[in-house]
Amino acid sequence: MSTTDQQVSEYVAFWNDTLAEKFDRYQEILMNGLSYHSRVPLERLEVAPGAKILDVGCGWGDTAIQLAYKTGPQGQVLGLDCVEQFLDDARYRAVQNGLGNVRFIAADVERYPFEPRYDLCFSRFGMMFFEHPVVAMRNIHKALKPGGELMFIVWRDIEDNPWLGLPKQVVLDFLPPPGEDARTCGPGPFSMANPDVVTQQLEIAGFTDIDFERNDGPVEVGDSVEDAMGFQLALGPAGEVFREAGDEAERQRPEIEAALRDVLAPYEQEGKIVMGSSSWTITARKPEG
Template identity: 75%
Template sequence: MSTPSAFPSSSSPSPPSAGMSSPSDYVAFWNDTLADKFNRYQHILMNGLSYHSRVALEELELSPGSRILDVGCGWGDTAIQLARMTGPEGEVLGIDCVDAFLEDARRRAEQAGVRNLRFEAADVERYAFAAHFDLCFSRFGMMFFEHPVPAMRNVFQALKPGGELVFIVWRDIADNP
């Protein structure tokens, strides 16, 4: 099993220095309390969430070989789909602060035979991004930032000049059919 050169081979979460120094209380709460609650209803959530991302993913025009960041990738279904869409010469990095979600994501990617994808446990607000990505995608991940403004500034730092940001968040009930 080979991985693209831009991604070191790793089946375990990256060391804290790579994505998170010491987790904030907010990130710790996600890992210690919320992860179990979300995992308990994972089958319902993934089915419902995939409904909401279907149109956005279908409308994406990705060039083969694109470098994509999936913010708040959760259990990895969108990252896997994006990795397939960009092709084997492309790269996808799925980031989430919840280790338990990423364990499932890594397992799913391996079962799907997707090799141009890696997952990293990180707090997007604090991650040291370089301008590497052509696209940042997020399905409901942007809504959960502890501090949205610094997090969005950091996401901007991850994009190459001309890079695109596509994200899905809830709006007022009247705007959500």
């Protein structure tokens, strides 16, 4: 096995052995609380009836199901994710919605043997975690028909996302930043925040007509201060700092939790914690020729 193979396997293993349970625990926040960032572009997205659509990093299947409704019964949607545990929920949702035009496969998007059969590839917060973004983009390019479109949503800088930035600052007041040997799920949520870098990656992968649209809006990051605090210590930049600090984090847990509650409490609206967020909706096209 090559070094690259080992690294990819480690990322996929980390999703499955560490992150999947945490993501499932906070599914309501991750799927519905953050849905503003897919709802806005998907409402505007025009899909031809019968289109074949690929959903990359589809998670629990909510966007794949929306796309299945858009393309209609003559169309097809394939949802890919590296976590089979998420896809069990996705398949259940598809059955509950009576949809026969969507299926889900656990696979590594960087390596899946695509044929050029898709009119559209969509991804909500899945592209940022590829170890080799250009490799993944090239494979997605291979999956699209000539003239096919790629649309994906990624977070902008942490400074534009206080729902992640503020809790990280709080935890770093108590604990050291993660070391270079920290286990990780990939480059991370802000790895595609720079339009110049992402434009170059897409161009190298063969895409044209590249466009970035900023989308700012509220996200619900907990149905109480306690829920939001737990979420931050489980996932995201603050959660990574806490996890990697190990025993020291547990020793200081009461003080860290108290500090997080103080920071999050002012954002309570009708019982929920609502904070500011910012994403890019990026579109690109595979040339016709």
